[in-house]
Amino acid sequence: MSPGRVVLVTGASSGIGRACAEAFLAGGDRVVAAARRTERLADLRARHGDAVLPLTLDVRDRAQVSAALTSLPAEWTPVDVLVNNAGLAAGRGPIHTDDPDDWDRMLDTNVRGLLNVSACVLPGMVERGAGHVINIGSNAGREVYPGGAVYCATKAAVERITRGMRMDVLGSGVRVSQVDPGMVETEFSLVRFAGEEAPARAVYEGMTPLAAEDVADVVTWIADRPPHVVVADVLVYPVDQAGSGRVARRG
Ligand code: NDP
């Protein structure tokens, strides 16, 4: 264990990101909690006080990300661990009827956003010869399913970036890992179905999905390995899932 680290979590206002923030805080780390919804971040701060630095930002906006991360208060630098978690899926329609704006949101958030944040944090890690980047991919990056072409492509891109990043920093002491969750019940499906509750709920009907905390357990376990160990990647499913679309449902 390495308590007292500064951990930057993107997408800390909900789901896996919020659970990661809570888990690192519970382990004695301090968390820079980044997302767009300021009020959610303020709630995290209210519950954990000085151990949380809320950072309102949109990972798609490179200038905003850069301004926010280059002006962190001195006591919040350097960032020891970066959890690149902010992301979303938008839509489940076939690609020929998709709204191209949804493609942009997914590509800009899941791929460019991850790069925008990494660009601000990784150079310092390499310079210091220490640090850990943990990217949240998905089983969707390892497979493709109908209605998921672009989302799956963004997560496949995350996998390529993780592997390439690990090669590029090789020898510096910086660690790069990836966690690929299967189905996790968060706000993910609500966002994917544009706020429609019935189709979002149906995704998890008759099966037991992962909880965000299950993924956070994996993320903190990876971060807590000794400095000479890098867990390259982990695929974590609920026991009711064995692949995209391969879900055991009861009732
Ligand atoms: P949630 O919708 O619950 O959380 C998504 C988080 O990402 C929110 O905190 C949201 O914050 C943040 N976010 C989205 N867009 C932006 C943006 N432009 N700038 C900053 N933050 C942003 O979903 P999950 O927790 O499930 O998703 C987290 C990650 O896990 C995603 O990368 C997702 O692809 C991945 N994943 C999810 C799985 C699942 O089944 N749930 C399975 C596999 C991977 P805000 O809206 O406040 O900006």
Ligand code: 8X3
């Ligand atoms: C999210 C999991 O199965 O909806 O990455 O693609 S899935």
